[in-house]
Amino acid sequence: MRTVRSAELAPTTYAWQIQAENLHVRAGRRLAVAGLDLRLGDGVHGLLGPNGAGKTTLIRALATVLRPADGKLELMGQAIGGRADLRGLRRGIGYLPQEFGYYARFTVREFVEYMAWLKEMASADVPGAVERAIERVGLADRAGDRMKTLSGGMLRRAGIAQAIVNDPDVLLLDEPTVGLDPAQRLEFRALLRELGTHACVLVSTHLVEDVAAACTTVVLMDEGRLVYQGTPAEVASFGGADDAGDNPIERGYTALLARHRRRVSK
Numbered sequence: 054m055r056t057v058r059s060a061e062l063a064p065t066t067y068a069w070q071i072q073a074e075n076l077h078v079r080a081g082r083r084l085a086v087a088g089l090d091l092r093l094g095d096g097v098h099g100l101l102g103p104n105g106a107g108k109t110t111l112i113r114a115l116a117t118v119l120r121p122a123d124g125k126l127e128l129m130g131q132a133i134g135g136r137a138d139l140r141g142l143r144r145g146i147g148y149l150p151q152e153f154g155y156y157a158r159f160t161v162r163e164f165v166e167y168m169a170w171l172k173e174m175a176s177a178d179v180p181g182a183v184e185r186a187i188e189r190v191g192l193a194d195r196a197g198d199r200m201k202t203l204s205g206g207m208l209r210r211a212g213i214a215q216a217i218v219n220d221p222d223v224l225l226l227d228e229p230t231v232g233l234d235p236a237q238r239l240e241f242r243a244l245l246r247e248l249g250t251h252a253c254v255l256v257s258t259h260l261v262e263d264v265a266a267a268c269t270t271v272v273l274m275d276e277g278r279l280v281y282q283g284t285p286a287e288v289a290s291f292g293g294a295d296d297a298g299d300n301p302i303e304r305g306y307t308a309l310l311a312r313h314r315r316r317v318s319k
């Protein structure tokens with residue numbers, strides 16, 4: 054017996070894993086996502102934007118933690134809102150929040166197992182899936198160690214392991230590279246590229262180099278709206294010598310943001 058995923062029951066004709074139209078989401082009293090249109094299929098999508106752009110709020114809505122205030126949101130072909138089967142949908146989603154809680158006395162294996170159980174994975178599948186996820190993030194030699202003994206970078210890798218344990222169709226990672234050292238970041242980029250071959254991975258980051266190295270698409274947000282969506286090379290092509298940044302994609306990011314703000318202020 055195995056658990057049937059919501060994605061398997063849903064019509065398989067949908068073109069996009071994530072589809073938002075005129076999406077509005079509140080963070081507290083503020084409309085942090087304010088009329089966002091977005092369509093994402095499989096691949097690795099880097100979510101960029103200045104502080105306060107609404108990246109975390111968008112990711113929380115896509116993780117079904119926050120309910121949209123207005124507009125349309127579809128995940129894996131299913132509309133969110135009303136009587137949506139959120140429990141079923143969540144089985145197909147992996148989510149690494151910026152800050153995540155855990156019992157300090159749990160071992161890495163127990164932590165990932167616990168999260169697999171919360172995601173309602175079939176119990177026969179759990180042990181193998183847990184070992185695979187821990188191995189993929191390079192923590193196999195620490196699987197029996199308590200969470201409280203891990204470094205910041207290792208904790209984040211344990212967080213990534215719990216996000217991928219259910220082999221999600223939609224994987225949402227909020228600032229996953231914070232705390233990783235340069236070698237770990239290189240490994241993480243390779244893992245991202247691999248994950249993106251058969252899932253829709255949305256990664257929010259301030260590290261533009263990670264986006265350039267690992268992402269198929271850049272999603273640029275400002276003030277709750279989509280500013281630009283394109284390949285890293287397309288973003289880079291907007292940058293000029295006068296735009297701030299250490300590399301072509303950073304200069305492209307600066308140029309696109311400035312162009313958007315000029316348009317909005319007119």
Ligand SMILES: Nc1ncnc2c1ncn2[C@@H]1O[C@H](COP(=O)(O)OP(=O)(O)OP(=O)(O)O)[C@@H](O)[C@H]1O
Nearest residue numbers: 080081082083085103104105106107108109110111
């Ligand atoms: N609980 C809350 N109550 C009120 N305002 C909030 C709350 N959470 C976020 N905000 C506001 O909503 C806006 C968007 O915040 P959000 O965290 O989504 O942005 P972000 O792009 O992820 O920013 P950062 O890059 O700093 O992480 C910000 O102006 C923020 O101050």
